Amino acid sequence: MCPTDPATRPAGPGGDASGSALFTDLYELTMAQAYAAEGMAGRAAFEVYFRKLPARRNFALAAGLAPVLDFLESVRFTADEREYLRRDGRFSEAFLDRLSAFRFTGDVEAVPEGTVVFAGEPILRVEAPIIEAQLVETFVLNQIHVGTVAASKAARVVLAAAGRRVVDFGARRAHGVEAALIVARAAWLAGADGTSNVLAGLRYGIPTYGTMAHSYIQAHAAETEAFERFAALYPGSTLLVDTYDSLEGVRGVIDLKRRLGDGFRVRAVRLDSGDLAALAHQTRRLLDEAGLTEVGIFASSALDEYAIAELIRREAPIDGFGVGTRLAVAEDAPDLDMAYKLVEYDGRPTYKLSSGKVLYPGRKQVWRRTREGRMAGDVIGRAGEIQPGEPLLRPVMSAGERLPAGRASLAEARETARRSLAALPEALRGLEPAPEPYEVRVSEELRACLAALSRAPISNA
Amino acid sequence: MCPTDPATRPAGPGGDASGSALFTDLYELTMAQAYAAEGMAGRAAFEVYFRKLPARRNFALAAGLAPVLDFLESVRFTADEREYLRRDGRFSEAFLDRLSAFRFTGDVEAVPEGTVVFAGEPILRVEAPIIEAQLVETFVLNQIHVGTVAASKAARVVLAAAGRRVVDFGARRAHGVEAALIVARAAWLAGADGTSNVLAGLRYGIPTYGTMAHSYIQAHAAETEAFERFAALYPGSTLLVDTYDSLEGVRGVIDLKRRLGDGFRVRAVRLDSGDLAALAHQTRRLLDEAGLTEVGIFASSALDEYAIAELIRREAPIDGFGVGTRLAVAEDAPDLDMAYKLVEYDGRPTYKLSSGKVLYPGRKQVWRRTREGRMAGDVIGRAGEIQPGEPLLRPVMSAGERLPAGRASLAEARETARRSLAALPEALRGLEPAPEPYEVRVSEELRACLAALSRAPISNA
Numbered sequence A, B: 001m002c003p004t005d006p007a008t009r010p011a012g013p014g015g016d017a018s019g020s021a022l023f024t025d026l027y028e029l030t031m032a033q034a035y036a037a038e039g040m041a042g043r044a045a046f047e048v049y050f051r052k053l054p055a056r057r058n059f060a061l062a063a064g065l066a067p068v069l070d071f072l073e074s075v076r077f078t079a080d081e082r083e084y085l086r087r088d089g090r091f092s093e094a095f096l097d098r099l100s101a102f103r104f105t106g107d108v109e110a111v112p113e114g115t116v117v118f119a120g121e122p123i124l125r126v127e128a129p130i131i132e133a134q135l136v137e138t139f140v141l142n143q144i145h146v147g148t149v150a151a152s153k154a155a156r157v158v159l160a161a162a163g164r165r166v167v168d169f170g171a172r173r174a175h176g177v178e179a180a181l182i183v184a185r186a187a188w189l190a191g192a193d194g195t196s197n198v199l200a201g202l203r204y205g206i207p208t209y210g211t212m213a214h215s216y217i218q219a220h221a222a223e224t225e226a227f228e229r230f231a232a233l234y235p236g237s238t239l240l241v242d243t244y245d246s247l248e249g250v251r252g253v254i255d256l257k258r259r260l261g262d263g264f265r266v267r268a269v270r271l272d273s274g275d276l277a278a279l280a281h282q283t284r285r286l287l288d289e290a291g292l293t294e295v296g297i298f299a300s301s302a303l304d305e306y307a308i309a310e311l312i313r314r315e316a317p318i319d320g321f322g323v324g325t326r327l328a329v330a331e332d333a334p335d336l337d338m339a340y341k342l343v344e345y346d347g348r349p350t351y352k353l354s355s356g357k358v359l360y361p362g363r364k365q366v367w368r369r370t371r372e373g374r375m376a377g378d379v380i381g382r383a384g385e386i387q388p389g390e391p392l393l394r395p396v397m398s399a400g401e402r403l404p405a406g407r408a409s410l411a412e413a414r415e416t417a418r419r420s421l422a423a424l425p426e427a428l429r430g431l432e433p434a435p436e437p438y439e440v441r442v443s444e445e446l447r448a449c450l451a452a453l454s455r456a457p458i459s460n461a
Helices: A026-037 A065-074 A079-088 A093-100 A130-135 A137-161 A177-189 A198-204 A214-219 A223-233 A246-263 A276-289 A305-313 A410-422 A444-455 B026-037 B065-074 B079-088 B093-100 B130-135 B137-161 B177-189 B198-204 B214-219 B223-233 B246-263 B276-289 B305-313 B410-422 B444-455
Strands: A043-050 A107-110 A124-129 A165-168 A238-240 A268-271 A296-299 A320-323 A338-345 A364-371 A374-382 A394-398 A440-442 B043-050 B107-110 B124-129 B165-168 B238-240 B268-271 B296-299 B320-323 B338-345 B364-371 B374-382 B394-398 B440-442
Touching (some): A026 A093, A026 A130, A026 B198, A026 B214, A043 A130, A043 B214, A065 A137, A079 A093, A079 B198, A124 A137, A124 A338, A130 A137, A137 A165, A137 A177, A137 A320, A137 A338, A137 A410, A165 A177, A177 A198, A177 B137, A177 B177, A198 B026, A198 B079, A214 A223, A214 A238, A214 B026, A223 A238, A223 A246, A223 B026, A238 A246, A246 A268, A268 A276, A276 A296, A276 A305, A338 B214, A374 A444, B026 B093, B026 B130, B043 B130, B043 B137, B065 B107, B065 B137, B065 B394, B079 B093, B124 B137, B124 B338, B130 B137, B137 B165, B137 B177, B137 B410, B177 B198, B214 B223, B214 B238, B223 B238, B223 B246, B238 B246, B246 B268, B246 B276, B268 B276, B276 B296, B374 B444
Parallel strands (some): A165 A320, A268 A296, A374 A440, B165 B320, B238 B268, B296 B320
Antiparallel strands (some): A043 A338, A107 A124, A107 A394, A364 A374, B043 B338, B107 B124, B364 B374
8 A cells, every 4th residue: 555645646547636727617718708808807705615415414524625726736728728719719819818827826715624514614715816716616616516425425334334344336336437536535534444446546545445246256167166266366355155145155165164274264255135134144153153253244235324224223243344336426415505606706795695595795714613522513604703613714725825734635634534523413423314403503793794785786786 | 619529539637538447446456366367368248237227217328338448449557557556465476467468359349329228238248358358347337337327317308308408517516527528428419409518518529508607797796787798798698697686687688688779689598596487487578578589598506307397397488408416416316236247258158146136148139129210129138149120239349449330429429319219119208107117028048048057056066
């Protein structure tokens, strides 16, 4: 294993942080050209937050900051990209010239990756000349969104597993190579033990795990032959027993012990179909009766936090879980209603009142109080306010340059997550909605500011 | 617009087809080393299929073949990647040497992108020396899976819109940059009219669309000022009216017409919150009363096929839909239970009987019968059988080289999808499950083959 700091790696194949400024919604470019034409060069502040938690969730776990900062440091319009825009016909030569010199020169504040966050709380704020802040919207939202979606799901799986091993098996079902890397990274950040994704191992220094596939068993003339060959080559391996019949497979492993004696080094069997709880009990009994008390049971097959909790409720003697598809796509909540909203332009707080989508004006901060080591309520207020508790947003980039807090390693983010999850109030740790949601208050000053602004005749004045 | 053939583009930033062989589950590498150590060099056939349709789906639309073929042509282990594996400690120098020369030299058959497919039907088959076929599993599955998930969702959205314009707005909520590109491509393939994703425009030659964001309105002192400036710069633009109050916004557009007279070139207004059907009716009335009958209505905000169908049922006078999050993550079915299974090794058909996951042995073909231009039943049989109907799987790669059928352009795939969706039986076109699922039969010969094999004492013989 060679841990590498994802925050400082250049984008590679299967790229996470591409640095291509053209990954943007078209309107960002047309608006940017309009700002340029209108001479609007004021500084803008945009904040990222999500509007509400998915139905069955009690919290989210922030992630995705590292690739955002990578992007902001490297974002450029290449000659090919400018040529594409020229042929498009919507853009002037003056604007295209401007794009050739485009750099991100702004400031960023953000909550550290691995921090528990709630609806309405700013996770990240970009402050920059409005053209810059506007052009990076799509990438910033995309990465904070998917990172947070993946880390939030993984945190639930890790909590449900209650100390048993959790390994990300989702590479084949994540939404692309990049998504698989994001999920592996987010799962590790949230406390999983590793991943089957070897590229994620290289990229992020995450421990990699693997067992064997049905195809390996099938390619041999007999299951026992496959077991014997694989075990001989890989002491400490995990043998997949369900290709033809799970308990027959377990008996095949026991038979291998009889034949190999002290040479037997199999560490675990893997169950991958059927009633996993019942099979795990039967498997444990067979193994124990044969004296193989050291051989563990690893389970996979459509697992998620709900399935794991149910297996544990049924006291299934399972030592570790391979969690694939449902983690990889965050199946029960594959998206968050996340936005990147203008809260200040040229020193003036801005807001919006679109039906059901109220936006509080101005630059904000979140303060978190704790009591006896547990989170005890958050306040969202104006950035300059004095409030009790720890402020969550911290400067991570200044004038386009990363600050020390923007260089947190993945190991540090994992530690942040561990501490943040340990501080969750008990009622929020369960899989079902807490009787009372966590208290997140909007400060008096911030409420007053919105009220004052929305009384002012801004719209169609 | 400059259409480029995705099938022949090298992987770029935000990469879709990375060519990195290290994007693989660890067990592919350990199994490959075992095959090498055991001298198992026989040819293997692996087939990709999904086990069942998600609850509310009547069909899937195959996609993802082009990036798979790009990958198979370019897949390599780089020196850095081999060095990472060396440090890992699980792999011998002999095996690492072998990886340095690793190339894909196999054959591939596949259904064309844009073909309607059903549970159990092989979508793609890889035939190659077993080490090669095993090592590419993770990437092949990943790309066919996400492509098919995205195209299947997009096809439903397009069918629901019943001829109205559909634009992919999902870039910010897809699971990464690559996922956003995959979704934009899949949506276009399935019949959408374009995307907001500019990088997808460059990469795939898809038409790009954009309106304006709330931030542009907010950054101006008044909404009317923002409308006037934007409309002056972009004749034919779409103005977003809901920042403060949707109908007030529409009145602002009407006011702009009064002030600009013949200089008024606004093409549409965009509704993005509230009761879209009610607002669309009210907006249409206001615009028509002001003589602005040529100004269209474009809608966005949490749209998907269900919301669009409901808007159409309420006769909302909406001309086009921006479909974001729920398309981008395929919210109601973000995954398919898709597998890559060994069906033949060294000339011997293989199978498996894992509980609930039966696999039919041997290389297969799917034949589709049509009646009066509509699909009238499929048969899955052994590759050599004679069956009525059109065979769906076609050779696309031979000995690692793309065949003409493997060079289908995105425009051709879009045409395949158009024809394939037009041939759907009426009962399968709706959003809810058809009373009777589409008929997919397993041939007598194939059933007999499984029965014969599973009677044979293969397991633990």
